Amino acid sequence: MLPTRRPSIAALLAIGLMVLPLSGCSPEAEPPEAPPTVVDSHVIRGDNGMAPTRLSGRVKAAERTALSFEIPGEIRRLPLDVGDGFSAGQPLATLVEDRYRLVADQRRAERREAEAVLREKRQDYRRQASLAEKGYVSDTRLDAARAALDTAESRLARTRAAQALAERDLRLTTLAAPFDGSVSRRRVEPSERVGAGQPVLEVISDREGFEVETSVPETLVGALEEGARHRVILPALGGAGTPATLRHLGTQPRSSNNYPVILALDAPPEGIRSGMTARVALSLAAPDGDAALPVPLTALVHDGEGAAHVLRIGDDRRLERVAVEVVSLDDGLARVHGALAPGERIVARGAEFVSAGQRVALLGEGPERYN
Template sequence: MLFFYCFKRHLSSKRALALCAILLCVLLLGGCSPAPEDTTQAPKVVDSYVINGQVSGSMTRLSGRVTAAEKTTLSFEVPGRIETLTTDVGETFSAGEPLVQLDKQRYRLVLGQREAELREATAALNEKQQDHQRHATLAEKGYVSQARLDTVKAALESARSRQQSATAALDLAQRDLNLSTLSAPYDGSVSQRLAEPSERVGANQPVLEVISDRRGFDVEGSVPETLIDTLVTGSRHTVTLPALGNTELDATLRHLGSQPRSSNDYPLILHLAEAPEGIRSGMTAQIQLSLPANSQAPGVILPMTALVYGEGERRHVLRVRDDMILEAVPVEVLALGEKQVEVSGELSAGERIVAKGTEFVRPGQSVSLLGQGPQRFH
């Protein structure tokens, strides 16, 4: 229409005709432009979980590990080269049994030198004692001055000190010779060997790790901070060992840590009343805590994979809203199981959360549920 208007009004003007022709080309080209593409991203498909309901004090299973109630690391107090080390990992021993021996030649030579020094110091002391006795007799008759007697007495005291020093040096040499043999402190077994024969070791360098058989076994684990106030030292609980046919064992809470580990979990140690046959240090254990009624705040049971760890040990889950948009809900962990976790937070029965693959989605993202809705094929 614009073209014909220009043509009618300015028929005699070449300039107007050219302008109208350009406008017509622009309109024609605009009409041939492709339609804009749909850049809307398809919703992410997620595996979800519907919250069943609330529980109170029912999630009390914890993971732990069996350890020896009495264990220690053995090392020499003197340096040297290992001459004998035949004890290996898992082998048992009796209290006082030699486990490792250093080369004793050097310590025997030092002992012989100290014995000779002691004999020499003892002979010198005897000589000074006799000299002092003679001078004391002469001093009584007035043949020796008091100053001379004092000089002889001082020499006697010096000889006595040298003899005492030589005696102490001999005792130390004998002690070092004895310490070149590493003996078992109690009945037990070797848990780790940290040195080999012919190896030179320094003083206090670990050589063997051993565990005792006389005080049984403990189970070490971690308990959430929400349960700290409900546990009492000396209380009885149950421990299950999967490696021994899930045998249930009575255990007593022996220690409850005052400093948290990672994720605000506190260490606890349970002592087993009886050690079943076949138990070994390092075995995994399941701890069933016996908590007082209503001792735990109500929580909900969720899959372990639903937890999302943020900065500063903060945790949350991703709730699926009715409009299929994800939102983060902060939660506090009450108890941990093998595959489930009990948490408290603003969650209700019937709500849906992301159960798996939380690392691939984020709050505010649009999602669709696995197994529901139209399938997309590319």
């Protein structure tokens, strides 16, 4: 049996050097691509050029006014309370009339005195004129009689006017209803002194129906026209709705550049009251035929300084940033202008957690996946 030869150390090193280059030439394995993020999506639907916008408003009587006395005085009677009805011409409040009655009596006495003086001066003038024709008195004396007669006539005219004013003031101690209606507010109480023109009662009319007052932002003013018909919903009456005609569109803004709008209710539902809250559904025609498209409020990503964008989902499921202009907000929806079209799909919520260029998967499509 021949002895076994063991390899030398030099031979083993040579073999190892030959193996190292071969192992270094093997390609590295690329890391697997991250799974796409699952997002909730929304398909944009068209509005046929009309955008119903809901606003909050308040019901008011179409004819309402604050009543006041034309003269100052102390309130004697104020028999009606808030909510009480009345008829046209019915006394609503009275002042203490003693002083005005005394003044009226004084003016009547002054008129009677002026009438007596006028009769005396008229007789004196006739007598002087007769004597002047016969040459018994001078022209100077006749002129003096004529002047005295003119003065007496002027005095009578003045006292008649003063009497008419005094009697008018006496009548004005009673505040009469200008129309059929009801009391909406009492501004004073009996025994209280009031000045001329100071509001005493606020009243509403039953003859002109009701209207709703609301306000719209400046971006929607151009889409409204007087005479256009919209819809008003009254939550206090179980959500009863009624058509309404736009009667007035303000030309001066209120706070925050909101313009006042008044709509007349065409068919007020039974039980309506002034002061009720209302929801106004305005049908706004999009300007220049460019319809604003509805998107979920949660789809908007605000860029600051009023700018916003949404993320459109392409056919390859990659996201694309689309700048939009918000036209109105309504019940969880925003109506926007931008490079969007009905039928396109956008990220409905969580858009701030994904970015343009990122590949996504749609919630509810394919196998269930958790991020």
